Amino acid sequence: MKNRTRKEETRIVMRNSKPEGVQFSWHSISVAPALNQLETSTAGLSQSEAEARLKQYGVNRLPEAARRSAALRFLLQFHNVLIYVLIGSAAITAFLGHWFDTGVILAVVIANAVIGFVQEGRAEKAMDAIRHMLAPRANVIRGGERISIEGDHLVPGDIVLLEAGDKVAADLRLITAHGLSTQEAILTGESVPVEKRSDAVLADAPLGDRACMAFSGTLVASGQGKGVVVATGARTEIGHISGLLSEVEALTTPLVKQMGAFAKWLTIFILLIAALLITYGYFVGHHDFSEMFMAVVGYRWLQSLKVYPQC
Template sequence: MNRPIETPAQQQLIATDVEAWHALSAEQVLEQLDVNEQAGLDVAQVQARLARSGFNRLPESSRRPAWRRFLLQFHNILIYVLLGSAVITAILQHLWDTAVILAVVVVNAVIGYIQEGKAEKAMDAIREMLVPRAMVIRSGERLGIAGDELVPGDIVLLEAGDKVPADLRLLHANRLQVQEAILTGESAPVEKHTEPVRPQAPLGDRACMAFSGTLVTCGQATGVVVATATSAEIGRISNLLADVESLTTPLNMNVISAKDIGESYQMLESGRAIAFMQDDALLAGEMAKAKNPEDWVVTGTPQSNEIYGCTMRRGDPALKKIVDDSIKSLFVSGEINAIYDKWFNQPIPPRDLNLKFPMSTELKTIIAHPNDQPAPERNFP
C-alpha cells in the first residue's frame, strides 16, 4: 500500500540541505528523511522527491568553440599592453624585441588554452563518475534502477566493486572500505563505520558517509541517500571547476579560495589550478598520500621556524621552570631530532606513509639554542 505523500513540513525538511548528516545518528537521519529502512520509498514518494530534487546527474555547461576559447586568451589588459609594446618596438625597428614580446603573448595564450581544456576534461570526467545503475530498496523490494533516478531517502545497497551512486549516510557497514582519492587525494582505502562524527569533521574524517563517485574496495553496506547531483560533494566540486569566483592579482594570477584541502587537491589534480598554498608540513602529508607522490613538489623554505606557546598558570615560577627545563632537555639532548626523524623521515604506521620532510638548517640552529623569547619584531603577551 502506498504511503501518503509528505506533508508541506516534511517536504521543506527534505528539500533543505543538511550538511552535517555525518553528525546525526542513523535513526535521526531516517527520521528526518521520513523513510523506513526495510521498506524504502514508495512510488508516490519517489515521484514527489524527484520533482523537487531533480535527476541525479550533473548538468553540462555550455561550451565555447575551441577557436573562441583560444582568442579569449588574448582578452586581457596585460596582453593588450604587451601587444601595444610590440607595435611600438616594431615601429622603432627593434624587431628582436618585437619577436620576444609576441612569443611571450602566444605562449601565454597556448598555456591558458591548454589549462582551460584540462578543466573541461576534468568536468567531463566528474560527470562520468556518476553511476549508471544502483541497487535500492523501494516498496519493500530490492530493485536495480538507473543511477540518475536516485532521490534523497532512497535506501542503497553497496558491495565490493560498486561505485557509490550518491552521497550516502551509512546505516550498516560490514568491513567496508572505500577509495576516496577523487575527493581527498588519499590513495589508500578508508575504513567506514556507522557511528556519527563531530559536525566540524573534514571530508576525509566523515567515516559514516560514502560519497558519490567513490569506489567500494571491500565489504558491504546499506546507506540512505542524503544528497544527489549538484548537492553531493562531487557535484559541488564540479560547480567549483565550472564557475569559480576568483581574484585577479596585478601579476595576472587567479587566486581561488577552496573550501578545504581535499577541494584544493581536486582542483590541482584536474588542472584547474597549478598550485595551492598550505602549511609546508601539511603539503608534505598530502604528497605522501597522493597516488603518484613524485608528480608533486613543495616549493619554498622547508619547515621555517614558527612561534609556539605553552600555556600555564600565571604566577607559578616553579611550574614554569619545570616546563622550561623539560623542553630544554628535550632539545639539548638531541631527543627532539630522533622524534622529528621518526615522524617526518620514516614510514608512519599503519599505512607506512613517509613524508620525506627533512629538518631545515634554520630550525636545527634554533633547536640547538632554545629560548622562550619572542621572535624578532613580534610581541606576545
C-alpha cells in the same frame, strides 16, 4: 510555521542542506532519526513516491558549468596586444604586396592561437571529468524489492545497497556496514581506504572522519553495506566541490601582473621606435616606404643598420 506538515519541514531541511544555507549534519544523527527525517524505511520508497521526489529534487546529475563556445574560445586567443601588432603588420605587408612575409606572420599568429585553443580545451575536459564520476547504475530497495536503476534516478530517501567494486552514486547515511571500506581520495586526498560503520559521529567531524557516510563518486574497496540517500546531484559533497570550481576566478600573482604591464610598455616602446625609424628613413633618407617598413618589421632590419649605421 505551525501549519507546516512534517513532510514539508523535512523537504526544507534537505533543500537547504547543500550547497546553500546551513549544512544538515546527517553524520551526527543515528539511523532511525535519519530515516524519519527522510520519511522512508529500510523497505525503501514506493515507486510513486520515488517519481514524485525525482520531479521535486531533479535528476542525480552534476550541473554542467557554463562554458564559452569553441568559436569564442578560439577568437579570444587573438586578444593580446602583441598579436594585434602582428596582425597589423600582416595587413600592411599584404597591402604592400609582400605575400610571403604576410603568410609567415599569419602562420605564427594562427599557430599561437591553435596551441592556446588546444591547451584551454584540455583544461575544460579535465573539469568535465568530475561530472562523469557519478555511478551509471545503482542497486536499490524500492517497495521491499531489490532492483537496479539508473544512477541519475536516485532520490533522497532511496535505500542503496553497496558491494565491493561499486561506485557510490549519491551521498549516503549508512544503515549497515559489514567490513565496508571506501576509497575517498577524490574528496579527501587520502589514498588509504576508509573503514565505514553505521554509528553516528560528532557534528563537527571533518569530512574524512565521517565514518557513517558514503559519498558520491567514491569507490567501495571492500565489504558490503546499505545506506539511505541524503543528497543527490549538486547537493552532494562532490557537487559542492564542482560548484566551487566553476566559480573560481583566474588570479594572477603580482609578478605576472608586472610582467604583463612591462610587455605592454615594451610593445609601445618598440612601436614608437619603429615609427621613428620609418619616418626618418622615408622623409629624411628618402627611401622607399615598403623597404623601410619591411626593414623594421621583418628579417630585413639588418639592411636598415647598413643604411643608417648611426641608429
